[in-house]
């Protein structure tokens with residue numbers, strides 16, 4: 001049977017939503033991500049998980065007050081004892097923690113990272129309008145480039161299968177095989193552009209045998225082979241897929257994901273000249289598919305040095321369309337303090353006229369680990385019927401906003417240093433917090449500790 005046409009008239013309008021990753025109770029600064037300059041720069045600094053989680057919730061609230069619906073994804077179980085047991089640490093939970101800490105404090109920090117908060121790395125998502133089988137597809141990211149992040153795929157898959165449970169409408173795939181050849185970082189290396197001519201899925205990749213150039217200093221996390229596999233799994237038409245190499249020099253300057261130097265929504269692409277190789281070629285390719293409605297604003301390195309863009313994250317912003325059709329860009333407050341970054345954002349409003357205003361938010365706790373507003377969210381385009389079919393209680397209304405804030409106030413510490421991670425009392429605290437959370441989010445049991 002030929003696939004039904006999902007682009008024709010009579011179809012529900014698509015709307016872009018986003019899922020914010022909740023900052024977990026173990027959020028700390030362990031310098032785990034080589035090539036992510038902020039992560040390394042803040043190694044060992046005491047963290048304030050409570051303040052950081054409240055910052056995330058306040059960003060969410062700001063966006064809800066702009067009139068946009070938002071959902072949440074829960075933090076993962078951390079410290080993640082199953083990983084330590086698989087590495088040969090045995091005994092009671094308290095002994096496992098103590099033994100792992102004695103063997104390697106860095107290992108305990110890795111299995112305790114709250115990195116699932118960066119939901120842009122949770123999965124790559126395609127709307128039903130773009131897939132040949134007319135369903136929404138999600139490919140959880142394997143995140144194999146960094147050990148601490150490779151631990152996320154299993155729980156992410158479980159959670160997404162709870163939320164996107166209706167198999168008639170949604171397919172949550174398995175993550176790609178856990179091998180460096182298939183390193184996949186999810187939506188942080190993917191963006192969808194759309195005009196009246198159609199849509200394009202732009203996949204930024206950094207590593208392939210046929211790469212034009214290679215970064216000399218830092219790892220390229222996303223491989224071309226992974227992006228190709230994700231495009232296949234998401235049932236995208238070949239004509240809608242553009243696979244483009246990230247600029248190796250950009251990666252060496254700290255742009256470890258393509259969303260560090262580029263952001264897009266619908267017909268608008270904001271991009272730094274060191275985000276991708278051969279920007280002229282990319283522009284021509286996109287324009288050939290999307291036509292004259294496509295609008296690209298490029299920041300030259302002279303206007304906005306890549307080092308400032310990496311330090312202040314103006315591109316790691318949320319580009320949002322409000323109900324009245326106007327555009328708002330939600331940028332990290334670090335961008336307001338950085339003159340070239342602020343200048344670029346002002347240009348978007350003042351002379352380009354592509355956004356009507358910039359809203360600055362404070363997500364400093366996340367920024368210290370290299371995660372801006374855009375890293376904290378996973379975009380999902382849904383029809384009204386698809387949204388109505390989602391499982392669990394993840395869309396945030398005033399009541400849930402209040403419950404989440406109270407939950408953070410009740411359970412989170414306001415100071416966390418690496419030694420705290422070996423404290424069994426802390427492990428119990430985090431488990432209790434997550435148990436309560438999954439109950440009020442109506443997610444059921446998604447964590448290993450809930451199964452025993």
Ligand code: SUG
Pocket residue numbers: 028029030031032033036039040113115118120121146149188257259260369370371372374375376
């Ligand atoms: O993978 N930082 C994350 C930041 C992810 C940013 N996401 C996007 N660009 N979409 C990473 O490098 C640091 C954790 C630490 O150092 O403790 C960390 O994992």
